[in-house]
Amino acid sequence: MSGIAGAYQSLKDVFGFDGFRGRQEDVVTRILAGASTLAVMPTGAGKSLTYQLPAVMLPGTCVVISPLIALMHDQLRSARANGIRAATLTSADADWRETQDAFRAGELDLLYVAPERASQPAFREFLSSAPLCLFAIDEAHCVSEWGHDFRPDYRMLRGLMDAFPQVPRLALTATADRQTRADVMAQLGIAEDGLVLAGFDRPNIRYAIRHRDNPVRQLTNLMESEPGPGIVYAQTRRKVEDLADKLAAATGRAVRPYHAGLDAEVRAANQSAFVASEDMVIVATVAFGMGIDKPDVRFVAHVGVPKSIEGYYQETGRAGRDGDPSQAVMFWGAGDFATARQRLAEVDEARRAAERTRLDALAGLVETAECRRAVLLRHFGEHPPASCGNCDNCLEQPDVTDATELARKLLSA
Numbered sequence: 001m002s003g004i005a006g007a008y009q010s011l012k013d014v015f016g017f018d019g020f021r022g023r024q025e026d027v028v029t030r031i032l033a034g035a036s037t038l039a040v041m042p043t044g045a046g047k048s049l050t051y052q053l054p055a056v057m058l059p060g061t062c063v064v065i066s067p068l069i070a071l072m073h074d075q076l077r078s079a080r081a082n083g084i085r086a087a088t089l090t091s092a093d094a095d096w097r098e099t100q101d102a103f104r105a106g107e108l109d110l111l112y113v114a115p116e117r118a119s120q121p122a123f124r125e126f127l128s129s130a131p132l133c134l135f136a137i138d139e140a141h142c143v144s145e146w147g148h149d150f151r152p153d154y155r156m157l158r159g160l161m162d163a164f165p166q167v168p169r170l171a172l173t174a175t176a177d178r179q180t181r182a183d184v185m186a187q188l189g190i191a192e193d194g195l196v197l198a199g200f201d202r203p204n205i206r207y208a209i210r211h212r213d214n215p216v217r218q219l220t221n222l223m224e225s226e227p228g229p230g231i232v233y234a235q236t237r238r239k240v241e242d243l244a245d246k247l248a249a250a251t252g253r254a255v256r257p258y259h260a261g262l263d264a265e266v267r268a269a270n271q272s273a274f275v276a277s278e279d280m281v282i283v284a285t286v287a288f289g290m291g292i293d294k295p296d297v298r299f300v301a302h303v304g305v306p307k308s309i310e311g312y313y314q315e316t317g318r319a320g321r322d323g324d325p326s327q328a329v330m331f332w333g334a335g336d337f338a339t340a341r342q343r344l345a346e347v348d349e350a351r352r353a354a355e356r357t358r359l360d361a362l363a364g365l366v367e368t369a370e371c372r373r374a375v376l377l378r379h380f381g382e383h384p385p386a387s388c389g390n391c392d393n394c395l396e397q398p399d400v401t402d403a404t405e406l407a408r409k410l411l412s413a
């Protein structure tokens with residue numbers, strides 16, 4: 001069986017799913033037909049499946065480029081759990097020999113590598129030693145300086161892929177505005193009609209953006225109304241530790257910290273405890289969350305502002321992947337933007353303008369009196385209705401008499 005009928009069969013047999021989600025089917029259909037594609041789909045939409053399924057169906061190995069070793073190993077584990085023949089070639093692997101032999105023998109569906117690998121002539125030669133079916137470039141916004149997470153190594157991918165012109169390319173990202181999308185496609189050699197853009201709306205997430213007066217009390221209230229698992233993002237390691245202690249004391253709930261300054265073992269233990277838990281809260285820097293597959297996160301809170309709307313969307317997108325009602329609450333202060341703008345002075349001049357634009361867009365979302373969801377979705381090029389009924393601005397709109405009264409007072413003051 002081939003084509004889309006075969007895809008449905010493999011979807012069931014390999015992954016145990018009854019149907020595709022969102023625009024997965026469009027992406028898979030394109031790849032099976034050999035058409036290079038940029039898939040922009042929200043976090044949790046199921047991007048991995050769009051390369052894993054063709055990798056299982058097509059002869060030859062799919063080479064997956066992924067930016068983080070930890071993320072690769074998570075993917076590896078879940079692919080293998082589905083019986084997919086997968087391996088990684090990273091500095092953290094001891095079994096290079098076996099992996100290389102398996103690749104040459106045509107026994108791998110998926111080979112995960114880091115972008116650094118792409119620039120090595122020896123690697124190109126190695127890839128020539130067996131048939132390939134696909135290049136999958138995960139977190140593809142990293143190729144663009146317009147993206148919020150530019151990684152120079154991604155620039156070397158083009159040279160590598162051009163050496164295999166018959167192999168289709170599938171670039172994947174959750175977060176790319178119009179400019180970043182165009183840039184990613186140009187950089188990776190994907191034709192303009194190769195864009196599959198899935199909806200960004202996450203209707204089960206209730207957005208709220210509030211002034212921060214007493215974050216411990218505000219978070220305590222949130223945690224008391226929401227007993228399920230949650231993530232609290234704080235700006236610095238010190239604030240992470242401090243908040244974790246205070247929230248544990250104030251709520252009596254299980255609260256753990258996560259940041260790059262913790263021992264690798266403590267970090268790993270806190271992460272897996274969180275993933276397994278039905279009520280834990282993790283207080284973390286933005287280092288936490290990439291590649292974590294926990295469907296039942298009930299709230300994501302920000303204390304302080306994220307770096308951009310893309311970052312905000314990605315971080316809040318970790319809430320409610322199971323589709324159940326969830327909350328995204330930001331507690332911000334006017335000083336947050338001042339601090340962020342000061343930090344821009346230290347940024348490369350080439351990147352500064354783009355960063356400033358991103359920060360301004362975020363300020364627009366924070367300060368708007370309009371529907372948060374509408375502003376968010378318009379940022380990603382969608383045309384949402386003016387009001388969603390599931391964000392603070394829609395739910396708590398002061399009624400017209402209040403507004404008139406307030407205006408009268410302000411004018412007469």
Ligand code: ADP
Pocket residue numbers: 017018019020021024041042043044045046047048049293
């Ligand atoms: P992304 O990379 O887009 O953030 P993942 O590939 O990690 O998302 O997938 C998120 C979750 O969705 C995973 O738990 C995956 O098993 C699940 N998933 C993917 N496709 C489907 C589908 N067609 N039906 C049901 N669940 C799916």
Ligand code: MG
Pocket residue numbers: 047048138
């Ligand atoms: Mg992913």
